[in-house]
Amino acid sequence: MGAERGDRPGAAVVPVVGVAAVVAGVLSVLSGRYGFHRDELYFMVAGEHPAWGYVDQPPLTPMAARAAVAVFGSSPAGLRVVATLACAATVVVAAAVARELDGGRRAQVIAAVCTAVSGFVLGVGHMVSTATFDLLLSLVICLLVLRLLRTGDGRWWIAVGAAVGLGLENKDLVALLVVVLLAAVLAVGPRGVLRSRWLLAGVAIALAVAAPNIWWQARHGWPQLTVADGISADDGTENRLMFVPQQIVYLSPVFVPIWIAGWRRLWRDPALRWARAMAVAYPVLAALVLVTGGKGYYALPLLIVLMAAGSESVAGWSRRSLAAVIGVTVVVSAAISLPVLPPSALSVVNAVNQEQGEQIGWPALVAAVADGWSRIPADERDRAVIFTQNYGEAGAIARYGPRHGLPAPYSGHMAFADWGPPPDSADGPVLLVRQDGQDKREDGAFTACRQVARVDNGQDVDNEEQHATILLCSGTTAPWSKLWPSLRHSY
Structure with missing residues (x-):
């Protein structure tokens, strides 16, 4: 067990929570516009047929939809409370990642704001989807792995295992993230955490939490693999062609310098040598997604980690420069990802983000x-x-x-x-x-x-x-x- 690497900067609790509260408030105000998305309509019916798995997904999202409807009602606004809360939590976790990577209070707030106004984050925060919870849980896994790498305390494997197990109850995609992170740590270290006896305990906990869905999948012939193969066969070529453009636009084109700076900082800063695995993990995951024909957003959690790392690099920018970058993103992200336009004006937006149009009619x-x-x-x-x-x-x-x-x-x-x-x-x-x-x-x-x-x-x-x-x-x-x-x- 290694010694903890220095003290982290103080947590910017009040401003970060304030950012999360603002984004939650905006999402709540807009949640009743347009209507249900096709996936939300499906999730609500799936929630009425509770099971440990479905042919195309594990049970967490349908059960979250069922709980939201039971507590808040079956309107779009009621259903989407859980998505709003997940989005707010994602903002807070992104700030925590920045702090874990030695980001000061200003950097933490920048990470929170950049995450909060990113197009994809707002899009999955606006409506209930498997990506809504996958993004949050994957980012939590990255945060816990960073804590493990920084402290060298193998007991963090317990928390990592629990988060991985919960993530697998939402989407099998989490397994790909875990494999990539383990490979990256094995490649560039610190490898000592892989020799901890707590690793097996973490694996056991992950399997125990995910066991109900694994059991269901085994009993039904692993249908989710068949569905994944079908998606890759149908959309694989388009996904490969669109992967790089999507990496640029999913957060914001103007945020590209921030996450590139984050990658450079993770790779070059001697003080963050313990976190170099994250710099390796993103390109490896991107390559795997390209090879398999997966969707571009599969790599997004690690891209947010890079952006959080880069927040410290841009913390010295002037307020005017930061305001301009964030202001441009707010306008573009709102138009593309949120129901702010009249439905009759969606033609252009729908060409960029078809999920907007799928809430109409x-x-x-x-x-x-x-x-x-x-x-x-x-x-x-x-x-x-x-x-x-x-x-x-x-x-x-x-x-x-x-x-x-x-x-x-x-x-x-x-x-x-x-x-x-x-x-x-x-x-x-x-x-x-x-x-x-x-x-x-x-x-x-x-x-x-x-x-x-x-x-x-x-x-x-x-x-x-x-x-x-x-x-x-x-x-x-x-x-x-x-x-x-x-x-x-x-x-």
Whole structure:
């Protein structure tokens, strides 16, 4: 066990908490604008089907959504309380990382502010997503690993293990971060922490916390690996092409000099030699994400660590320079990541951040479905089924359908496939919701389909559901139980 490397600067508790409170307040004020995101609609339904795992994710995010709805209500503002709190916590942890890396009070505040106004951080803080909690938990893991490396106290492996286990209950991606951090420490040290007897205890705790989801995945044939392979196959080329631009814009283009300065400081500063592993970890993780075709934000937690390290390097900048850099970021990040514009003005923003547009038009979609449902004769509706192509459409119908008298929807997409199929006794008409331009894998399953409605979100927002078609089919070509395997899909 090594000796602690010097005393850290004092903590800027009041201003950092103040920054976190401001960002939480802004997110709270804006959380009710627009509407639910497709993933949020899915998470709320998943939360009503509690399990230790789902085909596309571990249980933490759906359970957080369920808790938020139970406590704060099923409105967008109520659901998003947990995302707001996670974002505020992320800001505080980023400041703590800066302090761990010998950043003074001014540097800690800079790290907090830069994190708080970063486009991606605001985006995942605005709405509930797996990335919301993954970003927070991954940053906590980085903070704890830094504490371990700085102090040499192997007992920190216990806390690291607990954080890793909790992170794995939210997203398997945490395992990649852990592998990269271990490899970086092995490469550049301090290697003494890897010889600590507490390491095995930390591994045991991580496995114990993650065990329920691991057990669920093993029982169901590791479906999350299949989903990950499908994402890589479908989007891998685009992800590789966009990786470098995304690294530049996810935080802010004007923050690039800060995180480059942070990398140089971690690599060159003799006083931070114990933290050099973080300088190695980011490029290694970036290379792995590129090779596997993963999404650019997978590397973001380590990029925030670099930015926090660079905050001390820019702490000497004038107030005017810092204000200009942060002011530009605030304007751009707010427009791209937050619901500050009228929905009708989202065309340009939607081209940069499609998640903005995916919060528009779900009630209109359900109204179109209700229009189609009204075309089914009343005496046939008890045997009719609403079937959707994706979980967003199904989640929207589950949320808004009851006010239109619609039954629960079915879908073969992701976990919805595990909650179906309809009973074979549902041998009447099928109302099919089909995304515009999507492949027509269902054509062989349904008979005599005709378009009876079309979705218009009324804001001219070109999202995935705009101009979706509602088809009324006379029935199925076989019982649902026989059709279901061919209707399941994870992309």
